[in-house]
Amino acid sequence: MRVAFLGLGAIGTPMAVHVAKAHQLTVWNRTRARADAFAAGHPCTVAGTPREAALGAEVVITCLPTSADVEGLLEGPDGLLAGLSRGTLFLDCTSGEPEASRRIGGRLAALGIVFADAPVSGGTNGAEAGTLTVMVGGTEETFRRARPILECFGRRVELMGPLGAGDAMKAVNNALLAANLLAVGEGLAALVKNGIPAAKAVEVLNASSGRSFVSEVLVPERVLTRLFPLTFRLALLDKDVRIAAGFLEQQGVSGPMLHLTSALLAQARASLGEQADYLEPVRLIEQEAGVELRA
Numbered sequence: 657m658r659v660a661f662l663g664l665g666a667i668g669t670p671m672a673v674h675v676a677k678a679h680q681l682t683v684w685n686r687t688r689a690r691a692d693a694f695a696a697g698h699p700c701t702v703a704g705t706p707r708e709a710a711l712g713a714e715v716v717i718t719c720l721p722t723s724a725d726v727e728g729l730l731e732g733p734d735g736l737l738a739g740l741s742r743g744t745l746f747l748d749c750t751s752g753e754p755e756a757s758r759r760i761g762g763r764l765a766a767l768g769i770v771f772a773d774a775p776v777s778g779g780t781n782g783a784e785a786g787t788l789t790v791m792v793g794g795t796e797e798t799f800r801r802a803r804p805i806l807e808c809f810g811r812r813v814e815l816m817g818p819l820g821a822g823d824a825m826k827a828v829n830n831a832l833l834a835a836n837l838l839a840v841g842e843g844l845a846a847l848v849k850n851g852i853p854a855a856k857a858v859e860v861l862n863a864s865s866g867r868s869f870v871s872e873v874l875v876p877e878r879v880l881t882r883l884f885p886l887t888f889r890l891a892l893l894d895k896d897v898r899i900a901a902g903f904l905e906q907q908g909v910s911g912p913m914l915h916l917t918s919a920l921l922a923q924a925r926a927s928l929g930e931q932a933d934y935l936e937p938v939r940l941i942e943q944e945a946g947v948e949l950r951a
């Protein structure tokens with residue numbers, strides 16, 4: 657199939673690599689050099705504009721920071737709308753906002769273009785391995801069409817409900833990740849301050865009921881090693897938790913835990929900046945406690 661992929665960022669790039677293996681791929685990236693570098697290593701065509709990428713594409717995939725960025729890409733003489741044709745399947749893998757996805761979907765439906773929100777989870781490692789979880793919002797018919805494409809990079813591809821349901825699922829998932837990250841950081845800082853070696857505390861935690869993906873994978877691989885690699889920007893996690901807090905409000909769930917998580921992440925983002933990795937708030941907890949979580 658002719659597939660266009662727009663947004664070769666940290667996660668979009670390894671996702672597009674899998675698409676290139678199975679389909680006739682066209683890529684577009686705002687910074688052209690990134691698209692050219694991608695094309696040097698993978699079979700694909702580079703489009704000069706979103707419009708050019710969409711022309712003739714049977715499937716369009718976007719993976720941008722926010723829904724607002726996706727809406728921005730639709731507009732103008734070089735925008736996606738100028739190139740999309742009736743019947744095209746448009747899959748937005750951005751971790752977006754449910755309301756925005758419903759808005760985009762409605763607008764595209766009026767033009768005969770089929771849209772679904774399809775955010776992913778599993779990180780850049782999962783994207784490289786092709787084992788992402790993909791959370792889809794759309795109709796069952798759209799899902800049937802989308803599934804084989806999403807399975808290029810997804811191991812678990814699930815229809816969560818109508819438009820926006822994928823975004824809601826993803827936002828709640830990431831809010832839980834964020835809450836857990838902060839809580840694990842705080843608990844371990846206190847244990848280390850009390851004289852318990854960080855590695856031992858993590859080992860015992862991981863043999864006990866408080867363990868989690870954060871304690872089993874992220875802390876041992878990225879914190880105790882002091883590697884803190886940049887794989888997912890804190891700014892994007894902050895955006896996700898805000899979306900989750902807004903979603904809880906819409907559902908009439910007061911959600912004090914997730915609101916507090918959102919406030920703490922916003923503070924961390926203000927202090928660490930737009931390029932910091934999402935594990936960096938652990939460093940702030942360490943600084944405040946006067947300890948380091950080191951193996």
Ligand code: NDP
Binds near residue numbers: 685
């Ligand atoms: P990055 O910040 O690494 O990359 C963002 C990409 O979007 C770049 O290609 C950038 O282009 C492009 N871009 C940014 N703003 C615009 C714009 N206004 N118009 C057009 N293109 C734009 O983000 P990620 O790849 O990490 O994340 C993408 C999405 O995937 C986000 O919604 C994120 O929450 C989600 N996600 C990320 C994960 C991760 O581990 N990184 C895991 C799961 C989901 P340029 O090269 O010009 O900067």
